Amino acid sequence: MDRLFRSRMDLDVAKKIFFEAVRPIERKESVPLEAANGRVLASDVVAELNVPHYRRAAMDGYAIHADDTLGATTSSPVVLILTDGDVSPGTCRRVHTGSAIPRGADAVVMLEDTRAIGTTVEILSQVHPGKHVGDIGEDVASGELLLPSGHLLRPGDLAVLASAGIIDVEIYHRPLVAIIPTGEEVVPRGKPLHTGEVWETNSLMTSCYVTNSGGFPRITNIVTDDPELIRQAIQDNLDADMIIVSGGTSVGERDHVPAAIEALGEVLVHGVAISPGKPTALGVVEGKPILCMPGYPVAGLVALLVFGIPVIHKLGHIPPQSPKTTLKLPLKEKITSRQGYHTYARVRIIDGSVEPLMASGAGILSSVAKADGYVVVPPNIEGYGAGTEVEVILF
Amino acid sequence: MDRLFRSRMDLDVAKKIFFEAVRPIERKESVPLEAANGRVLASDVVAELNVPHYRRAAMDGYAIHADDTLGATTSSPVVLILTDGDVSPGTCRRVHTGSAIPRGADAVVMLEDTRAIGTTVEILSQVHPGKHVGDIGEDVASGELLLPSGHLLRPGDLAVLASAGIIDVEIYHRPLVAIIPTGEEVVPRGKPLHTGEVWETNSLMTSCYVTNSGGFPRITNIVTDDPELIRQAIQDNLDADMIIVSGGTSVGERDHVPAAIEALGEVLVHGVAISPGKPTALGVVEGKPILCMPGYPVAGLVALLVFGIPVIHKLGHIPPQSPKTTLKLPLKEKITSRQGYHTYARVRIIDGSVEPLMASGAGILSSVAKADGYVVVPPNIEGYGAGTEVEVILF
Numbered sequence: 001m002d003r004l005f006r007s008r009m010d011l012d013v014a015k016k017i018f019f020e021a022v023r024p025i026e027r028k029e030s031v032p033l034e035a036a037n038g039r040v041l042a043s044d045v046v047a048e049l050n051v052p053h054y055r056r057a058a059m060d061g062y063a064i065h066a067d068d069t070l071g072a073t074t075s076s077p078v079v080l081i082l083t084d085g086d087v088s089p090g091t092c093r094r095v096h097t098g099s100a101i102p103r104g105a106d107a108v109v110m111l112e113d114t115r116a117i118g119t120t121v122e123i124l125s126q127v128h129p130g131k132h133v134g135d136i137g138e139d140v141a142s143g144e145l146l147l148p149s150g151h152l153l154r155p156g157d158l159a160v161l162a163s164a165g166i167i168d169v170e171i172y173h174r175p176l177v178a179i180i181p182t183g184e185e186v187v188p189r190g191k192p193l194h195t196g197e198v199w200e201t202n203s204l205m206t207s208c209y210v211t212n213s214g215g216f217p218r219i220t221n222i223v224t225d226d227p228e229l230i231r232q233a234i235q236d237n238l239d240a241d242m243i244i245v246s247g248g249t250s251v252g253e254r255d256h257v258p259a260a261i262e263a264l265g266e267v268l269v270h271g272v273a274i275s276p277g278k279p280t281a282l283g284v285v286e287g288k289p290i291l292c293m294p295g296y297p298v299a300g301l302v303a304l305l306v307f308g309i310p311v312i313h314k315l316g317h318i319p320p321q322s323p324k325t326t327l328k329l330p331l332k333e334k335i336t337s338r339q340g341y342h343t344y345a346r347v348r349i350i351d352g353s354v355e356p357l358m359a360s361g362a363g364i365l366s367s368v369a370k371a372d373g374y375v376v377v378p379p380n381i382e383g384y385g386a387g388t389e390v391e392v393i394l395f
Numbered sequence: 396m397d398r399l400f401r402s403r404m405d406l407d408v409a410k411k412i413f414f415e416a417v418r419p420i421e422r423k424e425s426v427p428l429e430a431a432n433g434r435v436l437a438s439d440v441v442a443e444l445n446v447p448h449y450r451r452a453a454m455d456g457y458a459i460h461a462d463d464t465l466g467a468t469t470s471s472p473v474v475l476i477l478t479d480g481d482v483s484p485g486t487c488r489r490v491h492t493g494s495a496i497p498r499g500a501d502a503v504v505m506l507e508d509t510r511a512i513g514t515t516v517e518i519l520s521q522v523h524p525g526k527h528v529g530d531i532g533e534d535v536a537s538g539e540l541l542l543p544s545g546h547l548l549r550p551g552d553l554a555v556l557a558s559a560g561i562i563d564v565e566i567y568h569r570p571l572v573a574i575i576p577t578g579e580e581v582v583p584r585g586k587p588l589h590t591g592e593v594w595e596t597n598s599l600m601t602s603c604y605v606t607n608s609g610g611f612p613r614i615t616n617i618v619t620d621d622p623e624l625i626r627q628a629i630q631d632n633l634d635a636d637m638i639i640v641s642g643g644t645s646v647g648e649r650d651h652v653p654a655a656i657e658a659l660g661e662v663l664v665h666g667v668a669i670s671p672g673k674p675t676a677l678g679v680v681e682g683k684p685i686l687c688m689p690g691y692p693v694a695g696l697v698a699l700l701v702f703g704i705p706v707i708h709k710l711g712h713i714p715p716q717s718p719k720t721t722l723k724l725p726l727k728e729k730i731t732s733r734q735g736y737h738t739y740a741r742v743r744i745i746d747g748s749v750e751p752l753m754a755s756g757a758g759i760l761s762s763v764a765k766a767d768g769y770v771v772v773p774p775n776i777e778g779y780g781a782g783t784e785v786e787v788i789l790f
Contacts, residue, residue, distance in 0.1 A: 037603040054590045100591035140761050154790050155603035156763035162596040195449045196495035201557040208432040208550035366534050368551035
């Protein structure tokens, strides 16, 4: 007997229901800064030291008494005597950017504003006390919050932490995402194909997106269209933080995945008003989100972009990569859309205008390789006419 | 004796001179698709097979003779007899999305437009020949160029290649980037600090940017400010595709890096009209680009963003990550800039408006951790006033 879709739920409603069911993971690990690039802090990092820990020169030049430079100009320089020790009035000492300010000095004159003549130095401009001097703790003060829990660590952040003497940071685990390819017709890559068979490619695409999104992918063997085997595969992977099942979620009689989820937990959504991607099903088993993406690769890709990546981000406390990388450009040809659906049209950018890839059907995977990105047509609009300025979200 | 800057070269001129001296690497390797995500193809990939390699159903439904459905409607269905074999006129056979079209059939009626009653099926709508049938080679035709040399492989591209039976691809090596930290005042992280000393952090930041940009970083030990040792370190790292030297490129008498490059090869640029980042020096030794970034971390960061990352991209044939991820938002407070310089102002985004981080000086590394991105003020403009809409380039 054929199971029909429960519904064609509005995209935003489906997102809300699914994302609300996702609990961010709490597992933490401690890693050296070298391993923390792109990871998310799981605890506040507080400075235990001052940076700098000494008064430092902010410029190459001479440490001096500011009072000594009163009235100094190019035409009427002040002459100071070079020293290697403390700086008493009438003397100066050579300093480099970052080096310690010698005792007695209270300012630095830039090298460009001086003229060295033997053991004396002509000062060509007046400076006020504190000029080009970095105070203790000027950059980071001991006790200061350096970065808060939940912060995504960028290279510059790591340098800041390193400068304050931090060696290890506590970060959240990367979400473990189990990927279960299903289908009678899919066979492992490299094996010879018979009529009606295709190579299994969704797990490869999905695993790369999981990695790119900050997750850790684990691909299982292909599971055939057998209700018991699918149920078992889901159960076996509940140690993961999320399960993505590819295929087995259309209206066909072999589409057992939503039924398997229902047997183990709860189907939250089955059928979403997106095109392609309508057969997408979303559920939860033992607190773990399950995304059933359509087996047809382009439809599966849309389901991944719309549901999979945001869930990985939420699981891993990863701030949304907002804004997405987008371009606003005029359409070269019209985009037709499916009324009542969010339509995801693959497009190519040529000479500054947007060309829809007309290849019909969610089965035309090659259109993805030709595409630079996609344009989303909302459900209440009948496509976009030629010349319309549209927003392209780059892949 | 102090060496002064040769010049403060205009940023665009400096870029042009330096980038023109960079030769993309030609070394290639062959890797399985699983290892090719984010890498760049070093040869065209041509399909050796048709995808699909058989006529396939594009929908779940029944394979039929299109002629049999003439005039079929919900109120006046056509009744066909279910078969398990070839489809002769008057019969139909159940097919699933992606399954082979049985011999004799020339179209598919969607499941939604049928009613199964025992061993017969009511067809509720008329279809034309070829409807919901994917022809051989519809997705990929044998002999077709799948992806050209120089293409950056995204997850969907890998799926396309996999679907056409490709197992390995030829890709360019990741550029090897040697990072040489220099300076008397910098000590390895973890060691205790004396007055005048700081921990070496630029190599950590730089190595993460190298990795993020598609390069492979190799960090050397810290080299002290000794002309001979710096020359030796550069020479020892000429097996790399690029050398980034941190520090040793200001006007101070200890700044030996440009001199070392001059002894071994050619200094192309010394002093660039960017703020911070003015002491940046650029050169070439034995065909290898050398970036001398200022030791002060924020100035070094600007030099990396402006010169380092584009060179890694050019070396690795990596298409520029254009467009950069940017936001256009109004300024909350004015940004002051340095006349005649491209000024890189770190900013924070708060409640939809852009707040410049006023922390002065290239030594204030902590401003990087507080920043969401930066605003570039061109040299011919005296800063931006409050309320101006500016473009923020996100870190």
